[in-house]
Amino acid sequence: MRDNPSLFHAAATGLPVIPLFIVDTDLVKGIRSDGAVFDFQAECLRDLADGIEGLGGKLILRKGKLTEVFERIIGETHPGSVYFNMDYEPAAMDRDLAATKFLGRLGIEVKSFDDVVIHAPEEIRTSGGGPYSVFTPFAAKWRRLPKPSPLGKPSRISTPRLASDPIPGGKELGRERHIVTPFVSGGETNASKRWDSFLRERLRSYSDTRDLPYVHGTSKMSPYLRFGCISPARMYWDLAEMSLSSGRHPPVSAEKFVDELIWREFYTHVLYYFPYTAERNFRSQFDRLRWSFDEAAFEAWKDGKTGFPLVDAGMRQLNATGWMHNRVRMVTASFLTKDLFIDWRRGEEYFAAKLLDIEKASNVGGWQWSASTGVDPRPLRIFNPVIQSRRFDPDGMYIKEWVPELRNVPARYIHEPARMSPALQEETGLTAGKDYPFPIVDHRKSAEHFKGQYVKAKSGHRRTGSFR
Numbered sequence: 001m002r003d004n005p006s007l008f009h010a011a012a013t014g015l016p017v018i019p020l021f022i023v024d025t026d027l028v029k030g031i032r033s034d035g036a037v038f039d040f041q042a043e044c045l046r047d048l049a050d051g052i053e054g055l056g057g058k059l060i061l062r063k064g065k066l067t068e069v070f071e072r073i074i075g076e077t078h079p080g081s082v083y084f085n086m087d088y089e090p091a092a093m094d095r096d097l098a099a100t101k102f103l104g105r106l107g108i109e110v111k112s113f114d115d116v117v118i119h120a121p122e123e124i125r126t127s128g129g130g131p132y133s134v135f136t137p138f139a140a141k142w143r144r145l146p147k148p149s150p151l152g153k154p155s156r157i158s159t160p161r162l163a164s165d166p167i168p169g170g171k172e173l174g175r176e177r178h179i180v181t182p183f184v185s186g187g188e189t190n191a192s193k194r195w196d197s198f199l200r201e202r203l204r205s206y207s208d209t210r211d212l213p214y215v216h217g218t219s220k221m222s223p224y225l226r227f228g229c230i231s232p233a234r235m236y237w238d239l240a241e242m243s244l245s246s247g248r249h250p251p252v253s254a255e256k257f258v259d260e261l262i263w264r265e266f267y268t269h270v271l272y273y274f275p276y277t278a279e280r281n282f283r284s285q286f287d288r289l290r291w292s293f294d295e296a297a298f299e300a301w302k303d304g305k306t307g308f309p310l311v312d313a314g315m316r317q318l319n320a321t322g323w324m325h326n327r328v329r330m331v332t333a334s335f336l337t338k339d340l341f342i343d344w345r346r347g348e349e350y351f352a353a354k355l356l357d358i359e360k361a362s363n364v365g366g367w368q369w370s371a372s373t374g375v376d377p378r379p380l381r382i383f384n385p386v387i388q389s390r391r392f393d394p395d396g397m398y399i400k401e402w403v404p405e406l407r408n409v410p411a412r413y414i415h416e417p418a419r420m421s422p423a424l425q426e427e428t429g430l431t432a433g434k435d436y437p438f439p440i441v442d443h444r445k446s447a448e449h450f451k452g453q454y455v456k457a458k459s460g461h462r463r464t465g466s467f468r
């Protein structure tokens with residue numbers, strides 16, 4: 001309700017407003033998400049419906065084939081104007097363009113607004129007028145631009161009497177739910193509560209703790225941003241206000257948090273200008289990489305049974321809750337691509353099915369970054385999963401939370417339990433290879449193999465990817 005510009009401006013006209021949500025059954029068929037993601041969406045919609053009702057209006061939900069439903073409701077209601085908020089994912093852009101053309105043919109005014117990002121991709125261009133493909137100059141430009149102030153709630157909404165379908169969750173949409181304990185519940189009310197408590201209690205230590213998976217140090221606001229329960233503009237201004245006032249929160253934490261919001265907008269920018277990167281390597285010379293099809297290794301990765309405790313903890317956290325800590329996303333993605341040499345697209349697809357915060361741009365961006373096939377210009381980096389584990393989860397607290405069979409393993413061995421002596425294995429009740437797998441690969445050999453393949457691919461001719 002807050003900072004939803006299309007709803008705000010439509011209501012401000014004083015005319016009747018139809019707040020419309022279409023559940024596009026064809027789109028749902030094409031989305032791989034777990035039932036829990038649709039349940040989360042239903043919670044968001046219920047909260048929105050309550051909010052609209054509180055202002056005198058009604059959320060109208062229709063379910064069916066998008067164009068049929070849309071054309072039917074336009075025919076039923078003959079609106080003077082249609083207002084919507086932009087969505088910069090390539091498929092959504094195509095959809096909105098088709099709808100705009102259809103409305104144009106009927107002589108209906110269309111107005112679009114931005115709320116999903118603070119700066120639309122078109123607003124940020126290099127001095128030559130092109131798009132950015134490197135984060136640092138993009139971020140510098142982003143920071144220099146004036147920021148729009150967030151809008152409040154509409155003061156009143158009046159909706160004509162219209163039929164509405166019930167809000168469907170995963171079950172009604174025919175989705176099985178494998179994620180048993182989602183880490184958050186949906187809706188703007190929950191988003192605001194979480195955000196306020198993060199600002200009060202955790203922002204001050206964010207820059208120190210955000211990389212440590214065993215600390216509850218990040219905001220976990222990602223699904224709320226994804227489903228539009230809070231706007232990045234509101235977050236930006238709250239952070240700005242907090243770091244200017246009181247001085248209780250070191251500005252460095254607020255700055256770091258803004259950096260993360262910029263990463264999100266950077267990836268939106270990259271996918272907007274280089275839509276082919278949703279499916280293909282940003283750097284085309286890496287199309288030459290011949291990925292492995294080791295299905296047993298892929299299954300072990302998905303199930304968190306690789307014998308590398310940090311990787312396994314991350315995958316099990318994802319499977320159980322629909323979220324994984326950012327550091328561990330990087331480690332698990334690096335492990336899939338560089339240790340198992342499995343195509344990043346398969347990992348991206350698996351994350352897309354499980355993440356409650358699934359955003360195509362950030363997911364593809366994160367995966368291509370991890371596979372070193374994307375926009376990041378830094379030299380090849382290969383994470384050592386054991387070193388990452390020692391560095392970011394030194395006592396194995398995160399590992400022990402998600403890999404319960406390792407709970408009795410002393411901190412010294414928690415990153416490599418197979419190194420325990422037979423006597424210690426007996427003492428801790430964990431037989432390596434039986435109760436917990438041996439490492440499924442030798443990291444040193446895998447890294448060498450990846451490096452060799454990568455250097456060979458990189459030295460070949462590079463086709464320049466075109467931008468829109």
Ligand SMILES: Cc1cc2nc3c(=O)[nH]c(=O)nc-3n(C[C@H](O)[C@H](O)[C@H](O)COP(=O)(O)OP(=O)(O)OC[C@H]3O[C@@H](n4cnc5c(N)ncnc54)[C@H](O)[C@@H]3O)c2cc1C
Binds near residue numbers: 329351355366370
């Ligand atoms: C392989 C891989 C896949 C990823 N897939 C997704 C995805 O599908 N959806 C998604 O929202 N994020 C994705 N990320 C980015 C990041 O892991 C999550 O945004 C973050 O973990 C969300 O937790 P948080 O809200 O507690 O983050 P916080 O640290 O509290 O950050 C605040 C917000 O900034 C944004 N953000 C933070 N880090 C990043 C980042 N590296 N890239 C882009 N935005 C960021 C998110 O919107 C996040 O909610 C991915 C990262 C990797 C390495």
